[in-house]
Amino acid sequence: MPYKGGVQLLPETQRRPTLASYTSGNSYFYAAVALGAVFLVISATLAGWRANIRDNIDAIDGQMSVSENARNKQQEQELVNASKQSRIMKDLLFNKLYWSQALARMQQMMQSSVTLTQMEATATKGTISFRATTDSYASVARQLAAFVAATGVNDISIKTIKATSQGTVEFDGDLIIDTKAMLTKQQPKK
Amino acid sequence: MSPKNIFGAFTLAIALFFFWPAVYGSWQETSALRSALSERQQLLDTRTAILTGAGQEYTKYQAAISGDAGRNFIQLVPVKKNTAELVSAVQDIAQNSGVQLAQVQIAEVKGKDTDPYKTLSLSLEMSGSYPSLRSFLGSLEQYVRILNVGSIQVSADRSSGQLRYSVKADSYFLK
Numbered sequence: 001m002p003y004k005g006g007v008q009l010l011p012e013t014q015r016r017p018t019l020a021s022y023t024s025g026n027s028y029f030y031a032a033v034a035l036g037a038v039f040l041v042i043s044a045t046l047a048g049w050r051a052n053i054r055d056n057i058d059a060i061d062g063q064m065s066v067s068e069n070a071r072n073k074q075q076e077q078e079l080v081n082a083s084k085q086s087r088i089m090k091d092l093l094f095n096k097l098y099w100s101q102a103l104a105r106m107q108q109m110m111q112s113s114v115t116l117t118q119m120e121a122t123a124t125k126g127t128i129s130f131r132a133t134t135d136s137y138a139s140v141a142r143q144l145a146a147f148v149a150a151t152g153v154n155d156i157s158i159k160t161i162k163a164t165s166q167g168t169v170e171f172d173g174d175l176i177i178d179t180k181a182m183l184t185k186q187q188p189k190k
Numbered sequence: 191m192s193p194k195n196i197f198g199a200f201t202l203a204i205a206l207f208f209f210w211p212a213v214y215g216s217w218q219e220t221s222a223l224r225s226a227l228s229e230r231q232q233l234l235d236t237r238t239a240i241l242t243g244a245g246q247e248y249t250k251y252q253a254a255i256s257g258d259a260g261r262n263f264i265q266l267v268p269v270k271k272n273t274a275e276l277v278s279a280v281q282d283i284a285q286n287s288g289v290q291l292a293q294v295q296i297a298e299v300k301g302k303d304t305d306p307y308k309t310l311s312l313s314l315e316m317s318g319s320y321p322s323l324r325s326f327l328g329s330l331e332q333y334v335r336i337l338n339v340g341s342i343q344v345s346a347d348r349s350s351g352q353l354r355y356s357v358k359a360d361s362y363f364l365k
Contacts, residue, residue, distance in 0.1 A: 124341075
């Protein structure tokens, strides 16, 4: 439209708005830029911190690797074995059986006229099965009385008593023993 | 609302939308790394303390087992079967007790899974006098390795005038 004089309110040509026209003096935009800058600074700081932490982790991993290589596994195994040994030893020694002690007690119980011809002693059953010969039924009776009176014999079961053609008397039976009293060492009382 | 304000608000929203997750994610990663570092440091400290303690205990252990009592301690329940040593010891004991060893059978017994040890079962066939049997049993009981006699069978051999023994015993070694 040609100029006709006077005040012209409308521009002659259409002007497109520029980016600057949106940003200049725009407080929201400035806030966004400031926020972005803050975030960038924070991100950079965190990235530096992470790198530092990773370095520390690598250093610790290195120390762990060194300590792993420095381990003496044979020594450790020896200690583990010693620990196991000391744990089981108490139990095994406490339950250790002393048959020499049982035989000595049995020897004390035996009458001089009685001869043992066979014996089978079993700790798990707690029995001593025996076969013996003697000169008379009276000796058998004395022997049985000695068994009954002895410490460590809980019970006695006689299977057979018979006279032989040689004039002797043969008898056999089982002694039910107190395995604790007969076979284990008595601990001295403190 | 003017287009300028709309643009500003939009820019601010974009900044929040993109940067906030980035910074928050970065912070979470940093926190995870800090936890990992702390855990590793604790692990290293614990490990160092354990290894130092183990070294000190080993020194004490070595000192303790250097004497006779210490050596016996190790042999009570040995780490390995040591079958040859056991047979040799039984042979020596039999010889010193005046017992004639006729047969030795050794078998590993499958015990309970909960047992911290394994069992070697010995079956011995012998002959000799009654005092020699008592001497043999006494020596077996005194042997440095734990030997538990479970059963004894004695019968008279009329032809030789001697006694025949069958002794079953258990010995132990570590699992």
